[in-house]
Amino acid sequence: MSLSTVSAPWLQARMIAQAGIAPGMRVLEVGSGGYNAGLLAHVVGATGQVVTVDIDPEITARATAGLDAAGYGARVRVVTADAEHGVPAHADYDAIMVTVGAWDLTPAWLEQLTGDGVIVVPLRMNTFTRSLAFRRSGEHWASTSAQLCGFVPMQGLGARGERRLHLRDPAGGVVTLLFDETEIDDPRALTGALEHDPVQAWSGRMIPAQGQFADLHLWLAGLLPGFCRVEAGPGTPLAAEGFCRTWFPFGGVFDDSFCVMEVRESGRPDGGHEFGARGYGPHAAEAAEELVAQLKAWDAHGRKIPGDAYAYWPAGTTIPTSEAPVCQFRKVHGTATITWPSPLNAPLPVHDLVERD
Ligand SMILES: C[S@@+](CC[C@H](N)C(=O)[O-])C[C@H]1O[C@@H](n2cnc3c(N)ncnc32)[C@H](O)[C@@H]1O
Structure with missing residues (x-):
């Protein structure tokens, strides 16, 4: 099994757009490599800050060398650590971009975000992964977009086998x-x-x-x-x-x-x-x-999940009841949910061919 790969550039660009990265932001990248950290540094500019963390010292050494060679070395802090604890030394962050497959949202990530911060995370839900952009909504985290994707799995304390x-x-x-x-x-x-x-x-x-x-x-x-x-x-x-x-x-x-x-x-x-x-x-x-x-x-129920249908409910919060079907994926630190459109107001996409009994 591959433990580290450079993510596809289109997906990195899509996740940067999901997070709404903009000049002046403070960003934590989980999972280094150098290339995406360079992109982030470019977008946040001289007034922003990028921290990238990886559990593997070989990866952080390579990322440091690559960032130096590309001229972004002075603008990105490279940290070698298990990201389970986030990187509290440089928090708070306006955005956290997780570039490794996560089975759960570790509380440290959510605590190290600013009040209106965003986390973009490839979250595994009973085998299948979506890159989800979550923002605070009262006690829980609500998605604003979702992207089909695949990532190498998390190592360290957040690793989860099957x-x-x-x-x-x-x-x-x-x-x-x-x-x-x-x-x-x-x-x-x-x-x-x-x-x-x-x-x-x-x-x-x-x-x-x-x-x-x-x-x-x-x-x-x-x-x-x-x-x-x-x-x-x-x-x-x-x-x-x-x-x-x-x-x-x-x-x-x-x-x-x-x-x-x-x-x-x-x-x-x-x-x-x-x-x-x-x-x-x-x-x-x-x-x-x-x-x-x-x-x-x-x-x-319309076959397709809207980008805002996903949510994450930290342990101790109450998931409201819903008339629409809700998939619940129970995690260690909370529960991920998907609320489907109800059948009555779910127009079928025109390109889907549906035969009824
Ligand atoms: C897909 S690669 C990251 C790609 C990178 N962002 C880029 O610019 O292409 C995933 C990385 O996550 C790292 N990783 C896995 N588990 C981790 C953990 N618990 N904490 C920090 N990094 C971890 C791996 O070592 C691997 O280098």
Whole structure:
């Protein structure tokens, strides 16, 4: 696994725009490299200040050398430390830009922001990551924009691994279920689930060729019980079918059974695919139908998450009840939420082709 990469320049530019970086601002960058710190120094100008922190001394040495060579050395403070504690020596910051995958928002970051400060952070929510721009809104933090992205994971105190459940396939090989935030009651209940014939179910919901559906992943990660990613090892029938090369190597667990997402060609002249599910175990049909029900619900709620639909509620704050569906991702220091549009006032994007029962 890669521990440090230079982020794509378009994403760095997008995150700088998400944070609204402007001349004169004091900015903390979490995760160094040099290039993005140079961009930040350029934008904040001579009246601003940039601090960049990285846990890896080799990275900070390289960042220092690169910044010196580019003429920004005197304008960026490079710190070697675990960013779990922020960098209190130079706080407060008008903006914190996290350039490494975070599973949670550490309290130090939020405390080291000015009253109207902004944090832009690639936040992992049950496997899927969005770069979110959060600003204070009363007791909680409300998003103003969201960007699909991928980052190397946080190391140090904020590192968070995933749990793996290996299921032996009687036809050969091992299918692995990977859990990020989901807790399942009794993993042993799934032993033998692959000994049953699979059951398929289809939703009647289509995605057109080139259609966008990335937010489906977050709907399922937040609302499908027992959500997990699925890896079909060599020799398994699922791998032979090319399951791991599909867009949907994930599913959900229901007591002694589980389901995985499937797609099939729509057969329509304009191409596209239909979403469906395949269940395994003694309750294979019920598991597949549960996933299909979530596919239909996602379709009914407009498919897309607005940029201001995300929030972060520090531990001790109360999440208000809502009539709209809310995905909750419980963290150590708080809870991340996504509030979906309600079905009545959610106009369907024109380019999404939707078939109803
Ligand atoms: C994607 S790279 C940062 C890229 C950089 N901003 C640039 O200009 O291209 C992510 C960095 O985060 C660092 N990192 C990981 N965990 C960290 C932690 N707990 N505290 C500080 N830095 C961390 C890694 O060492 C790695 O260098």
